[in-house]
Amino acid sequence: MEIESKVVLTDASRLIIEGLARAGADSFIGYPITPANLLYYYASKRFSFMMPAPDEITTMQWMSGLSASGRLPVTATSFPGFALMIESVNMAFMMELPMVIVLAQRLGPATGTATCGAQGDLSLLHGMISGGHQIPVICISDFYDAWTLAAEAVRTAVRLRTPVVLLTSKEMVMTHRSFNLSELENIKKVKVKEYNKEAPYKPYQPEKNLVPPFLHAGNDKHQVRITASTHDMSGILQHSTEEALANTIRLDKKSAENIEEFIHFDYFYEQKAETIVVTYGITAAAATEACEMADDERIKVSLLVAKTLLPVPKLYYDFLSRYKRVVFCEENLNAQFARIIYGDRLPSHVSHVGAIGKMISPEDILKALK
Amino acid sequence: MSKFLNSEHLPFCKGCGHDQIAKHTAKALENMGLSPLDVIIVTDIGCHGIIDASMNTHTVHGLHGRSVALGAGIALGKKEKHKKIIVFIGDGGVTIGLQHLLEASRLNIDMTVIIHNNFLYGMTGGQTSGLTPTGFNTTTSPHGNTFNQYDICELVHKAGASYASRIIGIGDYSAKLEEAFRIEGCSIVEVFEVCTGYGVKFNPGRKLREVVEASGKTEQVWRNERPPFAAVFREKTASLLDELKTVSAIEPGPLSEPVRLIISGSAGEGVQSAASLLAKLAIETGYQVTLKGSYPVTVGVGFSTAEIIISPEEILYHGTTIPDMVIITSADGLKHNLKKIKNMKQGKLLIDASLEAPPTGAEVKYIDFRSHGDKLAVLVALLHFAKESKVVGIPEMKAAIQNSRGAEKILNLEI
Numbered sequence A: 001m002e003i004e005s006k007v008v009l010t011d012a013s014r015l016i017i018e019g020l021a022r023a024g025a026d027s028f029i030g031y032p033i034t035p036a037n038l039l040y041y042y043a044s045k046r047f048s049f050m051m052p053a054p055d056e057i058t059t060m061q062w063m064s065g066l067s068a069s070g071r072l073p074v075t076a077t078s079f080p081g082f083a084l085m086i087e088s089v090n091m092a093f094m095m096e097l098p099m100v101i102v103l104a105q106r107l108g109p110a111t112g113t114a115t116c117g118a119q120g121d122l123s124l125l126h127g128m129i130s131g132g133h134q135i136p137v138i139c140i141s142d143f144y145d146a147w148t149l150a151a152e153a154v155r156t157a158v159r160l161r162t163p164v165v166l167l168t169s170k171e172m173v174m175t176h177r178s179f180n181l182s183e184l185e186n187i188k189k190v191k192v193k194e195y196n197k198e199a200p201y202k203p204y205q206p207e208k209n210l211v212p213p214f215l216h217a218g219n220d221k222h223q224v225r226i227t228a229s230t231h232d233m234s235g236i237l238q239h240s241t242e243e244a245l246a247n248t249i250r251l252d253k254k255s256a257e258n259i260e261e262f263i264h265f266d267y268f269y270e271q272k273a274e275t276i277v278v279t280y281g282i283t284a285a286a287a288t289e290a291c292e293m294a295d296d297e298r299i300k301v302s303l304l305v306a307k308t309l310l311p312v313p314k315l316y317y318d319f320l321s322r323y324k325r326v327v328f329c330e331e332n333l334n335a336q337f338a339r340i341i342y343g344d345r346l347p348s349h350v351s352h353v354g355a356i357g358k359m360i361s362p363e364d365i366l367k368a369l370k
Numbered sequence B: 001m002s003k004f005l006n007s008e009h010l011p012f013c014k015g016c017g018h019d020q021i022a023k024h025t026a027k028a029l030e031n032m033g034l035s036p037l038d039v040i041i042v043t044d045i046g047c048h049g050i051i052d053a054s055m056n057t058h059t060v061h062g063l064h065g066r067s068v069a070l071g072a073g074i075a076l077g078k079k080e081k082h083k084k085i086i087v088f089i090g091d092g093g094v095t096i097g098l099q100h101l102l103e104a105s106r107l108n109i110d111m112t113v114i115i116h117n118n119f120l121y122g123m124t125g126g127q128t129s130g131l132t133p134t135g136f137n138t139t140t141s142p143h144g145n146t147f148n149q150y151d152i153c154e155l156v157h158k159a160g161a162s163y164a165s166r167i168i169g170i171g172d173y174s175a176k177l178e179e180a181f182r183i184e185g186c187s188i189v190e191v192f193e194v195c196t197g198y199g200v201k202f203n204p205g206r207k208l209r210e211v212v213e214a215s216g217k218t219e220q221v222w223r224n225e226r227p228p229f230a231a232v233f234r235e236k237t238a239s240l241l242d243e244l245k246t247v248s249a250i251e252p253g254p255l256s257e258p259v260r261l262i263i264s265g266s267a268g269e270g271v272q273s274a275a276s277l278l279a280k281l282a283i284e285t286g287y288q289v290t291l292k293g294s295y296p297v298t299v300g301v302g303f304s305t306a307e308i309i310i311s312p313e314e315i316l317y318h319g320t321t322i323p324d325m326v327i328i329t330s331a332d333g334l335k336h337n338l339k340k341i342k343n344m345k346q347g348k349l350l351i352d353a354s355l356e357a358p359p360t361g362a363e364v365k366y367i368d369f370r371s372h373g374d375k376l377a378v379l380v381a382l383l384h385f386a387k388e389s390k391v392v393g394i395p396e397m398k399a400a401i402q403n404s405r406g407a408e409k410i411l412n413l414e415i
Helices: A012-023 A037-046 A056-068 A079-095 A122-127 A143-160 A242-257 A281-296 A314-320 A336-342 A362-369 B017-031 B047-054 B067-077 B091-096 B098-107 B152-159 B174-181 B208-214 B271-284 B331-343 B374-389 B394-401
Strands: A007-011 A027-030 A049-052 A073-077 A099-105 A137-139 A163-169 A176-180 A225-227 A265-268 A275-279 A301-306 A308-310 A325-329 A350-353 B039-043 B058-061 B084-090 B111-117 B163-168 B186-192 B220-223 B259-266 B288-294 B303-311 B325-328 B348-352 B363-367
Touching: A007 A012, A007 B271, A012 A037, A012 A099, A012 A143, A012 A163, A027 A037, A027 A056, A027 B067, A037 A073, A056 A073, A056 A079, A056 A099, A056 B067, A056 B098, A073 A079, A079 A099, A079 A122, A079 A163, A079 A225, A099 A143, A122 A163, A122 A308, A122 A336, A137 A143, A143 A163, A163 A281, A176 B271, A265 A281, A265 A314, A275 A281, A275 A314, A275 A362, A281 A301, A281 A325, A281 A362, A301 A314, A314 A336, A325 A336, A325 A362, A336 A350, A350 A362, B017 B047, B017 B084, B017 B111, B017 B174, B017 B186, B039 B047, B039 B067, B047 B058, B047 B084, B058 B067, B067 B084, B067 B098, B067 B111, B084 B091, B091 B098, B091 B111, B098 B111, B098 B152, B098 B186, B111 B174, B152 B163, B152 B186, B152 B220, B163 B174, B163 B208, B174 B186, B186 B208, B259 B271, B259 B331, B259 B374, B271 B288, B271 B303, B271 B374, B271 B394, B303 B331, B325 B331, B325 B374, B348 B374, B363 B374, B374 B394
Parallel strands: A027 A049, A027 A073, A073 A099, A099 A163, A137 A163, A225 B058, A275 A301, A275 A325, A325 A350, B039 B058, B039 B084, B084 B111, B111 B186, B163 B186, B259 B325, B325 B348, B348 B363
Antiparallel strands: A007 A176, A137 A308, A176 B288, A265 A301, B163 B220, B259 B303, B288 B303
16 A cells, blocks of 8 residues: 655755745855755755855855845855855854855865765854854754754844854765655745835944844945944944944844844753753764663663754753763764863863764764763 | 045045045046946955945945955845946955956956056055066065066956956046946956055155056056846746655565665766665665765765665664675775674675675675676665565566666576
């Protein structure tokens, strides 16, 4: 007997690009880099507008221009490309231009191994904005996230008027799975509201939520000034006036104070557990499996799959403070998320299950829980 | 005062050529009957960039050397097609972002770039740029620049810009700027001037026209008869999900535990495609599947490995630490999986007869995969997987591979 089904064999790249497009992202600028190749390929078919750029600096500059024009641009890259983008990401952050950067991690340092996965770029994301400001980093932990969080990245970029990084890795974007499409939730197109009042427009005059209303450069009604340099609310370059520094301080607070707008995590609370496993991204599947195996062995463990990684939601600290032991599972050498949360010298109750050149297995994690 | 400017007194050193470029730009735009909000001025880092605050147009101020790319992005995205994009950049910025000028020219993006060529990096202290004439003194070449300079107009012309022109920044050249602004496509104007802060100081007695002529340059216009790049935003594109073939699963097969399979051979021999065929068949058979590819970054060289998990239940972790079955069709595949094969305590290893299996706890079967040709080895291997695993049937496997290139040669094989 045949069963009605919407089961397909797909990779996460396809779900990410479709999710971004349905949420309203309309333009894709890219340079082909492994392991973001599939994202680039799908984007060329699905986005309203797609341009191959000669390099990643050009990519981010073109995206910034598109965003300033009122478009919602996306790119997909990996560390070597992202490294080239960073000055321009700072520019887009300072200009407060909505856009999404899909960062598919691979094994570094440098060009490392292009076709090998990793979770080695979170420290970079944490420290990439001069001044220590944080831009939203949302991380995909399974194929459903590939769909829903792609759309969420677009929503966050628009709501907060900011670049957003959608973090993933090779083993997520290039792996195929059987997947039931009927389980995907409907994605609504994000509405971009532009400033439409009669009063003169000040591009960096924030509303109560610290986000200034957006208006695209080139409109017929109000002058728009956009700048990457320290500026006042009118968008005019200043050295260090009170108003200009207040703007820079506002930028530092904007993401953190709006964290409720884009906080996503899965918290599996286990009664009487004294240990919590913390993970994100590609390691979430192994961690979930490890916790199930632990349960079979009557080991009580809670699990936090963090999806909003930066700025670190305060709620995570509340969760972690309830446990005597915290085990971070992330595919790197140096417990990057743990160090962002606790600092370089990890407290004695915090440990790390890590790996490079291979995924962390459930058995690796279970061993640490015993 | 021009409606494009909010002050007669622009924020430049006395006698600076930037002042005249801004004023002639305003005059040309006014002459064209444009309003300030019809224009988006994109400025670079450098002394010229502080003009923003004096302009009544839209203004965008970006990074050093990147304004041409930023302006190109605005030109690509602009919703009001009649809006004019004008990029201001210095010779230092051009040196940093030369690629962006060539790319804008190659694509013939509809905007005008005005290069403020005062022969040096002014804002940072008078250093030599790539557009500094040979022999010209700067703070970093006090005895004369020993390097050649780029001929930027020739470069952008060769790259395909609709229009390029050189202007010696003396007198009223607003009509020449207007000519550039009226071009549909990429127009690039190089205006020569002498930096009053450093150029005059380090080159006493030298006059602008003489410096330009000594460098072998004259005022000139270049044209390419080309249409501008037209950015098209498609109204509708097909869903990527519609491309996927929905698999109609029959009731779940007999498996009660997951089967972890590794198929490995040489890149270019169809390992990943074959694995995909198997994965789809396994889904049709009612199972959940993951398919993880592993290969070097080069295409067609070295190993190609596919790790497939076929399971009656949801699969979380999709890695394979210890496989249940390994199929090796070439020496490349064997080399890449030696460790995993050695770690096997049970299961099966199907290996091409030309190879030698390493010590392993798996049951080893030597099979002639390659005698039907390199490209067919992995398809033969799939048929043997069906036989050895019983996860899928041999007739079903034959049906799944029948449209693969050359498959007709092996469909009648006795397995």
